[in-house]
Amino acid sequence: MADPAARLPKANGSGQRPRHVAIIMDGNGRWAVNKGWPRLVGHRRGAERVKQIVRACPDMGVNWLTLYAFSTENWKRTAEEVLGLMGIFARYIEREADGMSAEGVRMRFIGARERLDHRLQRLMAGIEARTAGNSRLNLTVAINYGGRDEIARASRRLAERVARGEIVNPTEADFASCLDTAGQPDPDLVIRTSGETRVSNFLPFQAAYAEYEFTPTLWPDFTPEHLAQILDRFGMRDRRFGGA
Ligand code: IPE
Numbered sequence: 001m002a003d004p005a006a007r008l009p010k011a012n013g014s015g016q017r018p019r020h021v022a023i024i025m026d027g028n029g030r031w032a033v034n035k036g037w038p039r040l041v042g043h044r045r046g047a048e049r050v051k052q053i054v055r056a057c058p059d060m061g062v063n064w065l066t067l068y069a070f071s072t073e074n075w076k077r078t079a080e081e082v083l084g085l086m087g088i089f090a091r092y093i094e095r096e097a098d099g100m101s102a103e104g105v106r107m108r109f110i111g112a113r114e115r116l117d118h119r120l121q122r123l124m125a126g127i128e129a130r131t132a133g134n135s136r137l138n139l140t141v142a143i144n145y146g147g148r149d150e151i152a153r154a155s156r157r158l159a160e161r162v163a164r165g166e167i168v169n170p171t172e173a174d175f176a177s178c179l180d181t182a183g184q185p186d187p188d189l190v191i192r193t194s195g196e197t198r199v200s201n202f203l204p205f206q207a208a209y210a211e212y213e214f215t216p217t218l219w220p221d222f223t224p225e226h227l228a229q230i231l232d233r234f235g236m237r238d239r240r241f242g243g244a
């Protein structure tokens with residue numbers, strides 16, 4: 001019988017660091033309910049974790065961070081929870097604007113914005129413009145994001161460009177240039193907290209060759225130390241991209 005150790009990821013010892021980490025920040029609701037508190041308390045605590053993780057990334061060699069904050073499916077939640085989350089996003093942008101500018105964070109958003117509150121849309125556009133010259137950390141936040149919705153919107157953009165004669169025979173790169181993430185590198189590593197082992201419509205095109213880590217830790221309990229451990233494990237992985 002083959003040595004089972006041979007099936008383990010090969011320790012290539014390269015200590016490679018993911019350039020781009022994407023996180024499905026899940027488990028806020030359960031964290032709060034487990035403590036007998038309203039779900040929104042978990043979302044507020046989750047936003048505190050975002051600040052910590054954003055600050056920790058550059059020193060860990062992570063230059064791109066993409067966070068899944070609200071999916072196209074999350075509108076199914078109660079109006080109270082949806083409005084509460086939108087308020088948390090707006091407050092985060094307002095309160096963190098100075099800190100992010102000072103720390104060299106460039107903030108961007110992906111997802112369909114038109115359905116969001118106009119004030120929130122203005123805050124999003126404002127922080128994108130204000131931080132556009134920064135490059136220490138590229139922070140992308142997915143709000144009203146769904147991978148299938150993004151692919152459908154990108155298909156329409158591509159069709160328009162073909163109709164205008166800008167593109168003749170569309171390639172993978174042409175399609176990627178029509179996604180919300182145009183110009184951004186693909187994630188190397190996708191982390192999901194809370195023990196769920198599914199992707200929930202997050203970056204299906206961009207993460208086609210990403211490594212995945214699923215951790216039982218609920219997002220409000222996820223610390224920079226947890227991230228450091230996951231990054232160390234990533235360093236042991238052997239990424240082959242179909243090669244032998
Ligand atoms: C993730 O936490 C945050 C959002 C989806 C907005 P959840 O709110 O999904 O937390 P659980 O999965 O119910 O515990």
Ligand code: IPE
Pocket residue numbers: 024025026027068069070071073074196198200
């Ligand atoms: C995915 O979490 C979306 C975000 C983390 C923003 P969900 O909690 O919405 O995913 P499902 O419903 O468990 O698949």
Ligand code: MG
Pocket residue numbers: 026027028
């Ligand atoms: Mg969830």
